[in-house]
Amino acid sequence: MDIAVGSGxxxxxxxxxxxxxxxxxxxxxxxxxxxxxxxxxxxxxxGAVTRARRAFDSGDYDLGVGIEGGVAAVPSSDDSEDELYLxxxxxxxxxxxxxxGAGPTFPLPDRIADRIRAGEELGPVMDExxxxxxxxxxxxxxxxxxxxxxxxxxxxxxxxxxxxSPIRSDLYRPQ
Numbered sequence: 718m719d720i721a722v723g724s725g726x727x728x729x730x731x732x733x734x735x736x737x738x739x740x741x742x743x744x745x746x747x748x749x750x751x752x753x754x755x756x757x758x759x760x761x762x763x764g765a766v767t768r769a770r771r772a773f774d775s776g777d778y779d780l781g782v783g784i785e786g787g788v789a790a791v792p793s794s795d796d797s798e799d800e801l802y803l804x805x806x807x808x809x810x811x812x813x814x815x816x817x818g819a820g821p822t823f824p825l826p827d828r829i830a831d832r833i834r835a836g837e838e839l840g841p842v843m844d845e846x847x848x849x850x851x852x853x854x855x856x857x858x859x860x861x862x863x864x865x866x867x868x869x870x871x872x873x874x875x876x877x878x879x880x881x882s883p884i885r886s887d888l889y890r891p892q
Contacts, residue, residue: 718737718739718740718741718779718780719740719741719743719777719778719779719780720733720737720740720741720742720743720778720779720780720781720782721742721743721744721745721772721773721775721776721778721780721781721782722742722743722744722745722772722781722782722783722784723745723746723747723749723767723768723769723771723772723775723781723782723783723784724744724745724746724747724768724783724784725744725745725746726744726853726854727744727854728853728854728855728857728869728870728873729744729784729873730742730744731870732784732869732870732873732874732876732877733782733784733874733877735870735874736874736877736878736881737780737877737881740779740780743776743778745771745772745775745776747767747768747771747772747775747783748767748771749764749765749767749768749783749785750763750764750767751763751764751767751785753838754787754788754833754837754838754839755785755786755787755788756787756788756789756790757787757789757790758787758789758804758806760787761785761786761787761789761804761805761806762785762806762808762817764783764785764787764806765783765784765785765806765807765808765817765880766783766808766810766815766817767783768781768782768783768784768785768808769781769782769783769808769809769810769815770783770810770815771783773810773811773812779811780809780810780811780884781809781810781812782807782808782809782877782880783807783808783809784805784806784807784808784873784876784877785805785806785807786803786804786805786839786853786857787803787804787805787806788801788802788803788804788825788833788839789801789802789804789822790802800824800825800830801824801825801830801833801834802822802823802824802825803822803823803824803825803839803858803859803862804819804820804822805819805820805821805822805859805872805873805876806818806819806820806876806880807819807820807873807876807877807879807880808880809877809880809881809884811884814883814884816879816880816881816882816883816884817879817880817883818875818876818877818878818879818880818881818882819876819879820859820872820873820875820876820879821859821867821872821875823858823859823862823863824862825839826862828846829842829843829846839858840852840853840858843858843861847861853869855869856868856869857869857870857872859871859872
């Protein structure tokens, strides 16, 4: 099976390789069609779907995979300002169907959420706060927030696995 993942990021490629271990996975840099810092589930999911379609259309592939990370506001439990969460969506297409699945979500610490609300992007903010470089190509914010218990690769693998379900499982086919 030949799969194109719509990104040049090695973490996203590894996530797909782990979700489909016997496939040949090509990294294909495509545009997401959304902002650099997607906000909300709709924009983040739209980026994943666009990446999946563009990756699939870029060559002779059995599947196209798109992965997009973003942030989303969730109402707070005490009626204060909405809390911001790291979210991640994956989409998989075989050219006819599209499967969609989400990875785990993590609450953003206030000092990071405030900067995202002010218009900064999560990756660079995390790099500055942690004194790292290219966190998005390494353990990711998920790794930092979970103290390494869930890396970005782990989190994205779960999103890709969920998105593959409607494509792979007979349970989603009409009876």
